Amino acid sequence: MDPTSKKRKKLVKTIRIDVDKCNGCRACEVICSSFHASPKYSSSNPERSRIRVIREPLRDIYVPVYAGEYTAAECSGRDKYTIDGKAYDECAFCRASCPSRSLFKEPDSGLPLKCDMCESDPPLEEPMCVQWCLNDALVYEEHEVEVEEEEGVEQGELELGLESLVDRHGLQKLMDTIARMKKKG
Amino acid sequence: MRFAETGYNLEVDLSTGNVERVETDPRWTEQHLGGLATSSRILWDRCPPEVEPYSEENLLIFAAGLLVGTPAPGANRTVVTTISPQSLFTAYSMMGGFFAPELKHAGYDKLILRGRSPSLVYLWIHNDKVEIRDAAHLAGKGANETADLIRAELREPKAQVAAIGLAGENRVRFASIEHGRSSASRLGIGGVMGDKRLKAVAVRGTRDLNVARPAEYMELCNWVLKYIGIREQKPVPGVMPILAGLGSPQEMKLIDEEWHTTNFMWGNSRTRRRDFWTKEIEEKWKGTQESVRKRLVSCYNCPMKCGATISVPGVATYMMKCFSKLTYTMAAYSDLDFGFRIAQRATEYGVDAFSAPQVMAYGLELLEHGILGPADFEGMPADNEGRFYWLLDRIVRREGIGDVLADGTYWAAKKFGKAAEDLAHNNIKKHEQLPLKLGMLNPVYFLMYCTGEKSNITQIEGQFPQAPFATMAEREDFVKDWVQVPDEKFKKYLLDWELRGERSNPNYPTVEMSCDIVDWQERMHHIDDALGMCAGLGSFPLKPPYHIHNYPAFIAAAAGLDIDEAGLTTIARRNRTLLRALNVRRGLTRDDERPPDDHWKKRFPDLEQKLLDGYYKFKGWNLRGIPTESTLNGLGLGFVADDLKKRGLAIDDDHPSHGQDSAPADHPKAAS
Known part of the structure; x- marks a missing residue:
């Protein structure tokens, strides 16, 4: 081990998803959209939720999926799982906000959505989706790991949105627009 | 800005194909809340008693209640309202599932359908975009099958679909509307949908629903979940x-x-x-x-x-x-x-x-009793289960004997005479009841069976235990944390209620107590049905999370309507009375308000009349079961009083002068 490297402790937040316990009520979607509304809890709309239940009752498919990274380009290939005889849709378990599908995008703007584990001040004991899942399909766990000290900060919501706008319109156009807006006051 | 509700209804005329998004009057929300109640108001205004169930003039209304789509757990009910082809009174059948929240996120509190399409169609609502689409390829398909086919052809796996099957298409008088795990089944509303040539409604909504006081509301919703968790660990012994x-x-x-x-x-x-x-x-x-x-x-x-x-x-x-x-x-x-x-x-x-299983069993009784002959059942298999499949297939296609049975036991019996009418023994207001026959008359249930506008006990009962507890210790234990009671007197009613002796059925609960108990149970159902709250968390179970004491806070925080318990009680009373007036206008009389003759073995005609008299009086109705002018005016329903008077319906207050008399035989019938 390199004695000069700096270690720091990092908290890993995990949501354990037990699809067998999901009853498909979508309370997680409701409360997620509500928690992230501005002002907080002022509106609800599952389409804005950062967790979506892939739900096909007659095929007994219930998979809560969290919004993960935004990606400007879709994968070069796609996957399709069959588990216990149940065939899941293309890319079913993927968390990406991706151009190949409408999932995890703001319905009005199309800007990407990403789960932030209900970051708030003061911090919540558990993300809201977990608190609202009385059937324990979603269970929150955290543990510490030692990682190499890294520079940089977590990408915030605003940056995520801007990144997708840059991908769509180009950085120059975005900067021009912001400059123009600034001028207007 | 409107809170909890969208403030818009979607009006579709299937005859002309006209589609309109219509802003609603916020005063109606203040007067009625929403859901069933505002649908009743629309039926009152637009469906005079001359309107036949199977006609272009009849309306079919899918309503989401006031709280539907907000984070309140369980606020997901779709209330479907129309004129019933079975009872000929107002039908309001409800379903859970996912349809009503989706409708609200599409931007509508209600979908109001009128007219009759020239050919079989389905409706596709995607936020502002509304299309009437051809459904010729869906004719004869099953209800679930139809939902799957529609989602596939629209490429909208998240669309919520309510559909009819063959029974609805063929206007079976007990056809349902199906929606995945849920169905709006009672009183033949699927037949009305079929009569309108509407195979299905698919809806997809991606808009926000706002609440007035977010932090306050969330605290209440969180409490409900916590309570459910605790209550699930503590079943009522x-x-x-x-x-x-x-x-x-x-x-x-x-x-x-x-x-x-x-x-x-x-x-x-x-x-x-x-x-x-x-x-x-x-x-x-x-x-x-x-x-x-x-x-x-x-x-x-x-x-x-x-x-x-x-x-x-x-x-x-x-x-x-x-x-x-x-x-x-x-x-x-x-x-x-x-x-x-x-x-x-x-x-x-x-x-x-x-209804369907009873109708099939009834068909076989007609055969056993020789009212129908083997020729009527030609082709029916000999084995017991096979006969039921065969009958079901005939009924939904209206083939042969199935065509008569498709009208339900009451109307089928009318075709075959007295003996057949005697066998159609389990109806209230022409509607098949739970298959339940009991010993001793229960005064509370007597009133609910007789007077419920739903004509169906399971949507009326709840809150108060169905039977007394055997021991005082059990009763004391039960009332200890019974916070849902509107008044302490209900605890006493329960504590004093015995299995046998003086303070037992049929004389206890007394007439007065029975009226109180029925009134409480009805009140909670009417609030739930206006809010779109599932009865399973409100009016039906013992010790539910939602009750008369906390509902005002939910309504205030969600919709910004500041009302107290008394105000909410008045709204519930107004809504219940309006529904009664709708049915009175369609010809409902005291004679209709009777349970099946054999529902209880031990009957007490005098007591039963006293119960009805007492209940009507308690409600502010006259001895004919018609809300009186002063009651209607007091509830802000003067327009109802005027209309009933114009139609020659006696809305006079006859209680003081008639005392114990039951309804005179010559009371006028509505022009229906």
């Missing part, structure tokens, strides 16, 4: 298993069916089998249920699991809830495996699982 917890009766979860199979009637609500439930049966049925039940499933934003996905080998997977598990089994004197199998076909056809 001393009552039958299905009444111990929350939700609708947990038929999908529970295996123990001793109570239903030995207390409810088999066949055409005919035979009680006290010794039916044996260890052997229990083992067999347990095996059946556990092998076909794939998963317990919930409705939108509710932690309860009242439904289940059912997969019987050899038939398509479907979903079921509540008592439909046993209705086919018991009507056919068969077993649970048969019940699960035939219910799949019946769900695809879209029939009411209370």
Whole structure:
């Protein structure tokens, strides 16, 4: 081990998803959209939720999926799982906000959505989706790991949105627009 | 800005294809809240009593209640309102599931359908975009099958679909509207949808719904979840298993069916089998249920699991809830495996699982009694279960004898004369009831059966225990944390209620107490039905999370309507009275308000008349069961009083002068 490297402790937040316990009520979607509304809890709309239940009752498919990274380009290939005889849709378990599908995008703007584990001040004991899942399909766990000290900060919501706008319109156009807006006051 | 509600209805005329998004009057929300109540108001304004159920003028309204789509757990009900082809009165049948929240997120509190399409169509609502689409290729398809086909052709896996099957298409008078795990089944509303040539409604909504006081509202919603968690750990002791917890009766979860199979009637609500439930049966049925039940499933934003996905080998997977598990089994004197199998076909056809099995058993009685002959049943298989499949197939296609039976027991009997009418013994207001025949008259249930505008007990009862507890210790234990009572007197009613002796049925609860108890139960149902709250968390179970003391806070925080308990009670009373007036205007009389003659073995004609008199008086109605002018005016329903008067309906207050008399025989009938 390199004695000069700096270690720091990092908290890993995990949501354990037990699809067998999901009853498909979508309370997680409701409360997620509500928690992230501005002002907080002022509106609800599952389409804005950062967790979506892939739900096909007659095929007994219930998979809560969290919004993960935004990606400007879709994968070069796609996957399709069959588990216990149940065939899941293309890319079913993927968390990406991706151009190949409408999932995890703001319905009005199309800007990407990403789960932030209900970051708030003061911090919540558990993300809201977990608190609202009385059937324990979603269970929150955290543990510490030692990682190499890294520079940089977590990408915030605003940056995520801007990144997708840059991908769509180009950085120059975005900067021009912001400059123009600034001028207007 | 409107809170909790969208403030818009979607109006579709299927005759002309006209589609309009219409802003609603916020004063109606203040007066009625929403859901069933504002649908009643629309029916009052636009469906005069001359309107026939199967006509272009009849309306079919899908309503989401005021709280639907907000984070309040369980606020997900769709209330479908129309004029019933079976009872000819107002039908309001409700379903859980996911339809109403989606409708609100599409931007509408209600979908109001009128007219009749020239050909079979379905409606596709995607936020502002509304299309009437051809459904010729869906004719004859099952209800679940239709939903799948529509989602596939629209490429909208998240669209919520409400559809009819063959029964609705062929205007069976007990056809249902099916929506995945849920159905709006009672009183033939699926027939009205079929008459409008509307195969299905698909909806997809991606808009926000706002609440007025977010932090306050969230605190209340969080409390509900916490309460549900605690309450689930504390089933009410001393009552039958299905009444111990929350939700609708947990038929999908529970295996123990001793109570239903030995207390409810088999066949055409005919035979009680006290010794039916044996260890052997229990083992067999347990095996059946556990092998076909794939998963317990919930409705939108509710932690309860009242439904289940059912997969019987050899038939398509479907979903079921509540008592439909046993209705086919018991009507056919068969077993649970048969019940699960035939219910799949019946769900695809879209029939009411209370009425259909009784109608089929009734058909076989007509044959047994020689009222119909073998020629009428030509082609029917000889085996018991086969006969039920055969009858079901005939009914939904209206083929041969099925064409008559498709009208339900009441109307079928009319065609065959007195003997057949005697066999159609389990109706209230022309509508098949739970297959239940009991010993001693229960005064509270007597009133609910007679006077419920729903014509269906399961949507009226709740809150107050169905039977007394045997010991004082049990009663004291029950009332200890009974915070839901509107008044302390209800605790005393329960504490004093005995199984036998002076303070037992039929004379206790007394007339006055019975009116109080019925009034409380009705009030809670009317509030739930206006808010779109599932009765399973409000008006139906014992000790529910939502009750008269906390509802005002929910309504205030969600919709910004500041009302107190008294205000909410007045709204519930206004809504209940308006529904009564609708039916009075359609010809409802005191004569209609009677349970089946054989519902209880021990009947008490004098007491029963006193109960009705007392209840009418309590409600501010006259002895004919018609709300009086002063009652209507007091509730801000002066326009109702004017209309009833204009139609020659006596809305005078006859209580002081007539005293104990029952209704005069010459009371005027409505012009219907």
